Amino acid sequence: MRRLKSIGAFWYDFVVGDDWRVAAAVVAALVLTAVLVHAAGVNAWWLLPVAVFAALGWSLRRAIRS
């Protein structure tokens, strides 16, 4: 069980890294993009870049203030 936990912790750190909020923002932006494209018919190509730039700035600001 402990080994499983450490493997899980390794992969979490490997993929998600220091700030899980960045990963959450990327996933949320992708979900919103898919909803806009498929449900509302909006070609929201601009949404993910804007979300990524904002998430990066937010994460950097948090890192510097912490």
Next chain:
Amino acid sequence: MTALPLILTVFVACAVEAVEALTIVLAAGLTREWRSTFQGMAVALAVLAAIVAVLGPMITLLPLTALRLVVGALLAVFGLQWLRKAILRATGYKSLHDEASAYRREVAAAKAAGASSRGRVRDWYAFTLSFKGVLLEGLEVVFIVITFGASQHNVGAAVIGAAAAVLVVAGTGIAVRAPLARVPENAMKFAVGVMLTSFGIFWGAEGAGVSWPGQDAALLGLVPAVALAALGYTVLLRRPRPARPAAVPASRQVTSS
């Protein structure tokens, strides 16, 4: 889209990780024993090659839309990690990775460790140090090779980029027999972060159903846009640095490797 951006991105990413692995291998080999060090390195490289050989073809079996959505999300998250660290280092909020001091730490630990042999391995410490170093640094490269290569249905080109980087770094390391402390690691990580994030955004959005204006040519705007945003944050957040980067107060440094 040509394979050149794929090969170059994988080459630079792999070169950065290979420089870090070289530091550990040199510390193990020069301080302990070369045969066990090479055994550890060979086993780690075999494990990494097996991961690519198994996962590479498997991931390309996924439908293209699902593949691009998953890979795009992973690459964007992974690329943002690299960019975030590179920006924090460039602005002085995180100390720069120093191969010379990393080498000194590994050498001190290697000298202090006791000797023991297991099976055909004469020096177990040298074997495990080399194995872990190469495997852990190599996993990031494998991740990039598989995701980047699979999305372009060209894992072979990604492997070529990675292999070329390993050969160049290993050759240089053998020639100078010292850690490659002068390699501009942070600038290279910044560039790789920009490429991974840009391709992650491109493929992720495509996977979500978006049609990019100009199709593949949109990348010609996306890559500079990500680079400009990252450079903009670097300029905005930069603070006056003391004479030596290592002198950044520990209380103001962001933790993690």
